[in-house]
Amino acid sequence: MLKIQDLKVSYGMIEAIQGVSFEINDGEIVALIGANGAGKTTIMHTISGLLKPQSGTIYLDDVDLTKTPADKIVKLGLAQVPERRRVFSQQTVEENLELGAYTRKDAKEISETMEKIYTSFPRLKERRKQLAGTLSGGEQQMLAMGRALMAKPKILLLDEPSMGLSPLLVKEIFHIIKEINNNGTTVLLVEQNAKMALGIANRAYVLENGKIALSGTGEELANSPQVKKAYLGG
Amino acid sequence: MSEVSQFLMQLVNGINAGSIYALIALGYTMVYGIAKLINFAHGDIIMVGAYICLFAISSFNLPIWLAIILSIIVCALLGIVVEKIAYKPLRSASRISLLITAIGVSYFLQSLFQLLFSANPRPFPTIINLPALSIGSISISAPYYITFIVSVILMSILHLFVQKTKIGKAMRAVSEDSQAAQLMGINIDKTISITFAIGSALAAVAGILYCSSYPMVNPYLGSLPGIKAFIAAVLGGIGSIPGAVLGGFILGIIEALTKAYISSQLSDAIVFTVLIIMLVFKPSGILGKNVKEKV
Structure with a gap:
């Protein structure tokens, strides 16, 4: 459904995303995990059209989102829950x-x-x-x-939904994400809370310094020694 | 004339000037809210509005209502065009570049009109032909009460528009968080254009009303009311629509009372002093919120 190919995004001289490729199939929950500064939010902003990449393509079905203005992307069926929620507090x-x-x-x-x-x-x-x-x-x-x-998105992007919430609330939020997915919405989830994210994801990618370092099913990654050491505290 | 009616008369003067300041201040504050830009060319839109209305009536013999509508439409389009040509290419530039550009646009419009129509003032036709209104011992001339009524109606319509309509809600969303607004599918360019169009349309009306009270048109007529309306917007809290209205009326009344009771030469100095005092003690303005910079 969503296919990202060789994506490169720079802020001035700094190349934040250095050639990232991954894809999300219809009906999946895919998690993108990684440390602070790995480039997760940059990828999310680029998918939603808030940032334009240096090169690479992002296909939603057969439309290249890198050539689509941000306001049209929502119409195509892709919605994002941004990091820090960013609700309109005055409304x-x-x-x-x-x-x-x-x-x-x-x-x-x-x-x-x-x-x-x-x-x-x-x-x-x-x-x-x-x-x-x-x-x-x-x-x-x-x-x-x-x-x-x-x-009414076909695919929902969630950027750090657990940020700043109590463990109990995090559990509730993840339960809701699972439910949204069960109701037919494809989900791309970006998280620092790797344990929770891998727990509900069908597949996951690990992002390190602007590159995909690892990928696999949620279960595989949760059991991978590398991921355990770097993201699961043991 | 008794002391009381003298005071009331000055209050009427202040409310008249205040209505005009408020109409102009709305343009400053809305544009600032959406585009984070102090549009110093906004005052000159008043002048353009007055010229269009003047020529539509005296050179093309259009009926007054048509001249007014024409002036509003031309100014709204001018606002959109100025934004597209001068400000849009600088959207990611520093604030100071935008500010300097805005001052440049202001001088450009003044010089253009001076070149086209010379610096000589032209008399503005009487467009409000109504009897004066007598309340007790004071008599209020037609341009004064019409200015007040028209301003209040336009401000109420604007308030309803911004609070209740889909576009108005989108404008508030862009003003609060333009990235999040884009994630809702709101087109930022379109929203900015609409904001400039509305602000400039209000400035056209303000220009026509201003020239009905002070019937002289020259290429610089917008700069002083423009600056004062900017002060009004800052006084009320830049970015806040009720703040612009409140600031406009407060400024108009302070100015009129100063002229009457302190010194008419000092009135501008006192108005600017009010701005400085406000900036020292409450820089966010009367109704402005102290918005924390996002980390």
Whole structure:
């Protein structure tokens, strides 16, 4: 579904991504793990069109996203939950969700999606008239996920959904990711929390210094001595 | 005239000037909110608006309502074009480059109009032909109360537009976090163009209203109200729409009262002093939020 080939991204003189290739098949959860500064968020921003690569291609089905403006990419069925959630804190929960459906036209279908999201995240429904900035970190993460789902994406990108959350909340968030996937959405998950990510991923890639260092199924990587040593604390 | 009616009269003057400052300040504050740019050419759009209206009426004999609409449309388009030509190529440049460019655009518009129509002031036709309004002992002339009414209506429409419509919500989203807004599928270029168009349309109206109270048109007429409206926007909190309105009225009233009770020569100095005091004690402005820089 999503195929990244020989992607190179630079910030000025610094080559942050040095020729990365990987792919995500329909219906999978794929995790991209790696330390801080490995280039995970750069890849996510490039897929969503916020950054333009030096070279390489990113194909969503048969459209090259590197040649597509960011606002059109959402329309093609790719939504992202950005790192640090980045909800619109000055707008209400409901307005945030509406913005998630910005590219959709049919008001009736949009309100159906919103009802579905309120069913999966009852806390958001309770707080729908509240400003997003007043929510707790976990609630903001749920809002950011709900907001991305409002676009009805075929593939959902999640950048560090566990960041800054308590272990209990992390568990809940990962459970929800699994559910989103069970409902037919393909997921690309970027995480520093390798243990949780490998636990739910069908396949995973390890990113080191802007290159793919390892790849395999979630289970293989979770048992690989290299990954254990570097990312799983033992 | 009694002391009280003298004071009320000055208040009316202040509200008149304040309405115009507020209309212009909205353009500054909206553009700053979306594009993080102080558009110093904004004041000159007022001048362009006044010239278009003047020529539409006196040279082309268009009806007044059509002249006003024409002036609004031309200014809205001019705002979009200025952004596309001068500011868009510099979107990733430093703020200071943008600021200098904006000053350049301002001089360009002034010089262009001087070249085309000479620096000689031209009389602006009377477009508001209504009786004065008498309240108690004071009488308010038509341009004054029309300015106030038109401003309040436009500000209310703008408020509803920004709060309730899809485009308005997208504008607020871009203003808060433009990258996250792009992830929603919001087209940043389109949003910036709409913002410039709205700001410039309001400036056109402000220019026409300004010239109805002070019926003289010259190529520099926009610079002083432009600067004062900028102060109003900073006073109210740049980026905040209610702040721009509040700042506009406060500034207009301070200016009128200063002229009446302290010194008309000192009024501009006092207005600028208010800005300095504000910047020292509350740089974010009356309604501005202290936004923490993201790490």
